Each structure stands twice: as structure tokens, then as C-alpha cells.
Amino acid sequence: xxxxxxxxxxxxxxxxxxxxxxxxxxxxxxxxxxxxxxxxxxxxxxxxxxxxxxxxxxxxxxxxxxxxxxxxxxxxxxxxxxxxxxxxxxx
Numbered sequence: 001x002x003x004x005x006x007x008x009x010x011x012x013x014x015x016x017x018x019x020x021x022x023x024x025x026x027x028x029x030x031x032x033x034x035x036x037x038x039x040x041x042x043x044x045x046x047x048x049x050x051x052x053x054x055x056x057x058x059x060x061x062x063x064x065x066x067x068x069x070x071x072x073x074x075x076x077x078x079x080x081x082x083x084x085x086x087x088x089x090x091x
Contacts, residue, residue: 033062039069 036051068075076084
């Protein structure tokens with residue numbers, strides 16, 4: 001006998017058979033997330049992808065990614081070159 005039936009990857013359609021209970025679950029806050037700091041600590045690309053996947057599995061919705069440290073070096077983007085002139089050590 002199987003108590004829980006869930007179509008694969010469709011957890012919203014799970015059903016508990018023959019149990020007299022109702023589960024109403026919601027997060028305490030609208031945001032649930034974490035921060036990764038690749039500006040001061042080297043992180044391989046694979047680890048960043050694994051972190052994003054783990055966030056998905058744990059229903060986290062905010063990723064604060066500290067990409068560069070403006071005191072060390074500015075981030076120069078082709079799409080927004082004007083951002084680099086506001087860094088501490090701008091080119």
C-alpha cells in the first residue's frame with residue numbers, strides 16, 4: 001500500500017490517502033535566500049550551479065551574489081561601462 005502519490009516533479013498534486021489531516025504550509029517571510037561571496041573567496045562555476053540548484057530544492061527565492069569588491073577592483077561591463085567609474089579604484 002502506498003500512502004503518498006505524487007506525479008513526478010509535481011508536488012502540488014500530491015495526495016495522502018486515508019489520513020484525516022490537512023497541512024497548510026507557508027513561509028514566515030516572503031524572502032528566503034542566501035549570499036555567496038565570490039569576490040573574496042574563489043568559487044568554481046560548478047559549485048555556484050550546485051548552490052543555485054540547492055536553493056531551488058529548498059524553495060529559496062533570493063540569491064545575493066557578491067561578485068566583486070569595489071575596494072579591490074571594479075567590475076567593467078560592456079553593457080553598463082558607466083558603473084565602473086563609481087568604484088573606489090576606477091580605471
